[in-house]
Amino acid sequence: MTIDRDVVIVGAGLAGLSCALELQRHGVSSLIVEAGNQVGGRVRTDQRDGFLLDRGFQVILTAYPELSRYLDLAELDLRRFDNGALVWLNGKGHVVGDPFRAPTTLPATVLAPIGSPMDKWRIAWLRHRAHRVEPNRLLRGQDISTATALRAFGFSNTMIDRFLRPLFGGIQLDPALATSRRMFDIIFRMLSDGHSAVPRTGMQALPHALAAKLNNDCIRLHSPVERLDGTTVRLASGESLRARNVVVATDGPTASRLLGIPEVHSRQVGCVYFSAPEAPTKKKMVILDGTGKGPVLNVAVMSNIAPTYAPRDQHLIVAALPGVVDGDLEAMARQQLRTWWGNQVDAWQHLETYRIHHGGPVQAPPFSPKQSVALGDGRFVCGDHRDTGSIQGAMYSGRRTAEEVRASLASHTP
Ligand SMILES: Cc1cc2nc3c(=O)[nH]c(=O)nc-3n(C[C@H](O)[C@H](O)[C@H](O)COP(=O)(O)OP(=O)(O)OC[C@H]3O[C@@H](n4cnc5c(N)ncnc54)[C@H](O)[C@@H]3O)c2cc1C
Structure with missing residues (x-):
C-alpha cells in the first residue's frame, strides 16, 4: 500500500467534483472514487427512447454564484x-x-x-x-x-x-x-x-461539464467505499487506498456512516x-x-x-x-x-x-449553513448537508473543503 495521492475524494457528485476542480486549480492532484457508473450523484439524466429523464424534477437557478466560478454557463446551453x-x-x-x-x-x-x-x-x-x-x-x-x-x-x-x-x-x-x-x-x-x-441535454450536463475539466484518470467509477480507517480508504472490492487526506463527498446519510458524524435526516x-x-x-x-x-x-x-x-x-x-x-x-x-x-x-x-x-x-430551524468540513487527522467532509441543500450548496461546500485541504497540506509541508 503506497501513498500515491495527496487527496482521495469519496463521491463524484457536485461537491466531490467541485472539490477536485478547486484542488486541481491549485496544483493539487486528487483521485475521486465513485460508487456509481457515472458522475453526478443526485444530478443524473437517463435517456429513454429519445426522452431525457432527469432523476427527479430539478432545475438550475442561474443566479447561483458558484456555477460561474467553474463554468461558462453558455457551455450548458x-x-x-x-x-x-x-x-x-x-x-x-x-x-x-x-x-x-x-x-x-x-x-x-x-x-x-x-x-x-x-x-x-x-x-x-x-x-x-x-x-x-x-x-x-x-x-x-x-x-x-x-x-x-x-x-x-x-x-x-x-x-x-x-x-x-x-x-x-x-x-x-x-x-x-x-x-x-x-x-x-x-x-x-x-x-x-x-x-x-x-x-439542452439534461441536468447531468452540469456534472459532466465539471468532470470534463478534470485531468484524465482523476475519477474511478464503480468503486464503492466500504469504510475508512483513518485516511485509508477501503473499497468494497477489497482494495485499499492510502492518502494524506480523505474527503468524504457522499450524500449526508452515507457520510454519517463512513465518518461517524451526527446523523443527517x-x-x-x-x-x-x-x-x-x-x-x-x-x-x-x-x-x-x-x-x-x-x-x-x-x-x-x-x-x-x-x-x-x-x-x-x-x-x-x-x-x-x-x-x-x-x-x-x-x-x-x-x-x-x-x-x-x-x-x-x-x-x-x-x-x-x-x-x-x-x-x-432536512434543514429545520435553527439551521446554520457552513458547518465545519475539517474533521482533523486528514479527514474532511463536504456535500450539500454541510451548506445548503442545493446545487449551489454542494458546489460551495466542495470548494471550501478544497481550501481547507490545501491549508492542511501547506501546514504539513516541511
Ligand atoms: C429530485 C431532486 C430535485 C432537486 N432539485 C434541485 C433544484 O431544482 N435545484 C437545486 O439547486 N438543487 C436541487 N436538488 C438538490 C441537489 O441536486 C443536491 O443538493 C446536490 O446535487 C447534492 O450534491 P452532493 O455532491 O452534495 O451529493 P450527491 O449528489 O449525493 O453526490 C454524492 C456522490 O457520492 C457517491 N457515493 C455515495 N456513497 C458512496 C460510497 N460508499 N463510495 C463511493 N461513492 C459514494 C454517490 O454515488 C454520489 O455520486 C434536488 C435534488 C433532488 C434529488
Missing part, C-alpha cells in the same frame, strides 16, 4: 423557464408572473385567484427586501420554519396553500414548509435574481414521467397545484422548455410529488392530473417513476 408560475386551480391555469421582469404578466398576476391584493403586495415587498438586504443578513436573526415565517409576514392561508406551499414545498421537497426560513430567503432571492433553466421525493402526443399546455412555466394538497405539487411540460427532452412530435411531462415515495405514484399522479386536464391524461404513456429516498438533508 441552457433552456429557460418563463419567470413565474402557472397555478392550476378550479380547472384552469392562472399565470402568476414576475411583473418586474415581465410587465405583460401584471394584469394576469393581479387577477390570479391565489390570494388578496395585500398578499400580492407582500410578495413584491419580499422581492424588494431580498434584493436590498446583503445576503449574509438573510442568515442572521432568530430562525423559524418557513410556514411560521410566512404567517408572520402576514400571508393569508389562501396565498400559502395556493401559491407558496406548492412553489417552495416543491423546491424544498418539503410540503409541510418545515424548512428553515433562512432557506426560504435564500431561494426567494435566487429566484428573483436569475432564471430557472435546464441544460432526509427529505424525500417521488417523480413520475409521462409522454403525450399533445402537450396539456403550451406554457414554459412550472405548473403548481393550486390546492396545495398534492400529492403532485409541481408539473412541467419539459418539452415546452427544452424540445430536446422529447422526440419530435411528442411531449414530456414531469410530475413531482415532494415527500411521497411509497405507493403507486403513477396512479396518484394520473388521478390528480385527470382533474386538471381530463381524459387526455389516460392516453399518456408512463415512462418512469423515481423514488428518491434522500433528495436532500
Whole structure:
C-alpha cells in the first residue's frame, strides 16, 4: 500500500467534483472514487427512447454564484423557464408572473385567484427586501420554519396553500414548509435574481461539464467505499487506498456512516414521467397545484422548455410529488392530473417513476449553513448537508473543503 495521492475524494457528485476542480486549480492532484457508473450523484439524466429523464424534477437557478466560478454557463446551453408560475386551480391555469421582469404578466398576476391584493403586495415587498438586504443578513436573526415565517409576514392561508406551499414545498421537497426560513430567503432571492433553466441535454450536463475539466484518470467509477480507517480508504472490492487526506463527498446519510458524524435526516421525493402526443399546455412555466394538497405539487411540460427532452412530435411531462415515495405514484399522479386536464391524461404513456429516498438533508430551524468540513487527522467532509441543500450548496461546500485541504497540506509541508 503506497501513498500515491495527496487527496482521495469519496463521491463524484457536485461537491466531490467541485472539490477536485478547486484542488486541481491549485496544483493539487486528487483521485475521486465513485460508487456509481457515472458522475453526478443526485444530478443524473437517463435517456429513454429519445426522452431525457432527469432523476427527479430539478432545475438550475442561474443566479447561483458558484456555477460561474467553474463554468461558462453558455457551455450548458441552457433552456429557460418563463419567470413565474402557472397555478392550476378550479380547472384552469392562472399565470402568476414576475411583473418586474415581465410587465405583460401584471394584469394576469393581479387577477390570479391565489390570494388578496395585500398578499400580492407582500410578495413584491419580499422581492424588494431580498434584493436590498446583503445576503449574509438573510442568515442572521432568530430562525423559524418557513410556514411560521410566512404567517408572520402576514400571508393569508389562501396565498400559502395556493401559491407558496406548492412553489417552495416543491423546491424544498418539503410540503409541510418545515424548512428553515433562512432557506426560504435564500431561494426567494435566487429566484428573483436569475432564471430557472435546464441544460439542452439534461441536468447531468452540469456534472459532466465539471468532470470534463478534470485531468484524465482523476475519477474511478464503480468503486464503492466500504469504510475508512483513518485516511485509508477501503473499497468494497477489497482494495485499499492510502492518502494524506480523505474527503468524504457522499450524500449526508452515507457520510454519517463512513465518518461517524451526527446523523443527517432526509427529505424525500417521488417523480413520475409521462409522454403525450399533445402537450396539456403550451406554457414554459412550472405548473403548481393550486390546492396545495398534492400529492403532485409541481408539473412541467419539459418539452415546452427544452424540445430536446422529447422526440419530435411528442411531449414530456414531469410530475413531482415532494415527500411521497411509497405507493403507486403513477396512479396518484394520473388521478390528480385527470382533474386538471381530463381524459387526455389516460392516453399518456408512463415512462418512469423515481423514488428518491434522500433528495436532500432536512434543514429545520435553527439551521446554520457552513458547518465545519475539517474533521482533523486528514479527514474532511463536504456535500450539500454541510451548506445548503442545493446545487449551489454542494458546489460551495466542495470548494471550501478544497481550501481547507490545501491549508492542511501547506501546514504539513516541511
Ligand atoms: C429530485 C431532486 C430535485 C432537486 N432539485 C434541485 C433544484 O431544482 N435545484 C437545486 O439547486 N438543487 C436541487 N436538488 C438538490 C441537489 O441536486 C443536491 O443538493 C446536490 O446535487 C447534492 O450534491 P452532493 O455532491 O452534495 O451529493 P450527491 O449528489 O449525493 O453526490 C454524492 C456522490 O457520492 C457517491 N457515493 C455515495 N456513497 C458512496 C460510497 N460508499 N463510495 C463511493 N461513492 C459514494 C454517490 O454515488 C454520489 O455520486 C434536488 C435534488 C433532488 C434529488
